[in-house]
């Protein structure tokens with residue numbers, strides 16, 4: 069199954085991307101079959117989605133607080149502190165929310181997916197499933213992929229809401245921006261389609277698919293050794309981070 | 325009695341291996357091997373470590389494919405099956421992994437229930453009864469709530485055994501079921517294997533090293549080495565059939581045809597067993 | 603089994619929480635929050651220039667939202683924009699001689715239509731139109747009017763000095779230009795604090811070519827651009843006598859604090875109109891004079 073990997077790092081990366089693409093096709097094909105394991109998908113949403121809530125909320129809160137602080141000081145030069153809420157919302161909805169959530173998700177959930185699948189392979193659990201006539205693509209890979217796809221937009225929404233809360237705390241309660249101005253400027257400036265749908269939703273769905281695909285792929289194809297699992301986990305973080313930022317640029321260029 | 329029974333008819337042999345040749349990483353694991361596993365019997369496969377017993381079981385279940393030769397299970401050519409058919413076949417085969425391979429995410433109960441949940445939509449009560457029955461049979465009903473990492477090696481083997489038999493399959497492949505079992509548990513497992521075979525007529529394949537134990541249950545023994553069947557026969561007589569293979573293997577002698585460090589061909593030929601298999 | 607169910611419950615809670623947050627973000631923090639369309643009636647207004655006005659932009663009276671822009675179209679055959687305003691039926695007493703103006707909410711904000719009530723007893727009805735409109739003020743124009751254009755003085759022809767007192771010179775520094783009608787005519791020679799009168803005493807060196815400046819002209823400290831340097835602007839008066847060397851300009855206007863200025867703009871747009879609680883149309887843009 070495993071190919072001889074070329075020496076050249078560029079070729080090796082290209083080969084990985086190609087394998088990853090083929091793997092995506094296999095996972096997509098397994099999705100209909102994975103529906104009979106819907107319970108497993110639910111369990112995975114719990115593990116990689118719900119259990120990521122804390123880190124997402126805490127980070128979102130602090131990002132919102134620091135953004136409000138920074139923006140307030142820059143905007144106060146122009147006497148535009150009333151725009152604090154609006155600028156926080158726009159930057160978080162369009163860029164920071166989806167990107168930071170995806171990066172956190174890669175670190176929190178992506179690594180655990182890779183390590184888990186890698187260990188399942190190393191301890192013959194994947195083979196055991198095959199032997200019990202359970203397709204691991206449908207039982208292991210697809211539910212985690214789907215769970216990532218579903219959890220990421222929801223987590224991004226929670227992250228964005230936490231950011232607003234954080235920026236409201238700092239902007240309104242601490243720095244004294246008027247509450248009504250804070251919200252009304254935001255409401256006027258933020259657009260449902262370009263900011264919430266194209267920003268939060270589209271981006272986070274794409275990032276969710278990307279990160280969970282990379283995580284599952286790395287776990288699934290890692291050599292079944294402890295060193296192999298360790299490398300695969302690292303690769304998940306590196307590859308997803310690069311993919312997230314590169315994709316973010318492309319999505320921004322196409323969507324906006 | 326050193327040649328497999330070529331005349332064995334289809335309905336007598338559940339598994340038929342013909343001319344199986346497998347090369348892994350340049351090492352010849354099987355060299356045109358022939359082997360029959362009779363229906364409704366307990367067949368033991370023995371051989372030195374690393375000789376390919378586990379690999380043979382993987383061929384039978386389609387986890388691996390040989391480079392040449394045929395593997396027939398219940399009238400179907402395993403290498404020719406597509407994924408669906410293979411899975412359909414595997415639903416009728418129980419497999420005890422050499423390293424247990426329990427699903428670490430689930431507790432003992434769910435591990436044993438796993439095949440049932442995946443392939444049936446039995447009511448929960450029924451699943452519970454089946455699982456508890458199987459756990460009782462391996463003496464671990466009380467451990468139903470433990471997680472795999474809380475089990476000892478021997479307990480894990482017994483859970484894996486319970487999982488392998490939960491479906492009452494037509495064929496059970498046991499890869500070293502007695503490893504890590506104390507004499508009491510060993511006796512129970514032995515009884516279980518015999519009961520399953522006698523009452524349900526389940527064909528069983530036992531890979532094990534314990535000749536004394538095997539002699540109590542097995543109907544037939546295959547001794548494989550160097551990618552071939554070097555001896556087979558009745559458990560009580562095979563040890564005394566006089567061939568150097570059995571003498572060395574069952575006598576535990578250091579000197580003999582079983583290879584430890586040297587390429588197999590040289591040794592076999594030097595000792596006068598130039599077998600081509602066909 | 604209980605384990606399994608707790609996953610399902612937790613996951614369900616998570617999904618509900620996620621969607622609730624999404625619904626909140628989508629409806630409470632975006633312009634959707636403004637839509638809240640109850641029963642409305644439509645009023646027409648034609649503008650010479652709508653600037654960046656968009657559909658669904660708010661329509662406000664005294665800073666309070668009363669409706670939104672329903673559609674924007676070019677009036678066939680004419681160079682005017684036909685804007686239809688959907689106004690909440692609660693606000694059905696808008697005088698038909700009211701003035702519709704396109705404002706900008708703050709420096710960074712979107713544009714909206716502000717209606718300043720007229721005095722007519724007749725209210726505008728559904729399908730009616732507001733005849734009096736003022737087009738969008740281009741922010742650049744407005745700022746330009748305040749600040750004039752940049753430029754450097756050339757002192758080739760020799761200078762004469764004029765003095766001026768300001769209560770506040772802001773960040774005016776020595777060497778800053780002195781401008782008339784936006785053209786540099788000299789530079790600031792010195793800026794001193796008067797220890798007695800406690801104000802700023804500024805000496806201006808003006809090019810001799812510009813000797814025809816009436817002696818009742820006013821001097822003001824302005825800023826070029828939003829964050830540019832400050833300069834002194836001379837606004838010519840009507841006196842027949844001209845400024846001479848050593849004269850003092852009596853009419854002066856001190857530096858405008860940019861904060862004040864932008865504050866004024868922003869207050870126009872913010873809906874929390876507590877500073878203009880009277881809601882008088884006097885908060886129209888400072889350059890609304892054509």
Ligand SMILES: Nc1ncnc2c1ncn2[C@@H]1O[C@H](COP(=O)(O)OP(=O)(O)OP(=O)(O)O)[C@@H](O)[C@H]1O
Nearest residue numbers: 348349353371372373374375376377378379380422
């Ligand atoms: N995936 C693999 N790739 C390459 N070689 C393999 C692979 N799996 C097994 N082998 C080799 O095949 C040979 C047979 O392995 P197998 O596991 O079947 O031995 P075994 O007879 O079950 O031994 P034991 O009694 O110790 O379990 C070994 O020499 C092993 O090195």
Ligand SMILES: [Mg+2]
Nearest residue numbers: 377378422499
């Ligand atoms: Mg083995």
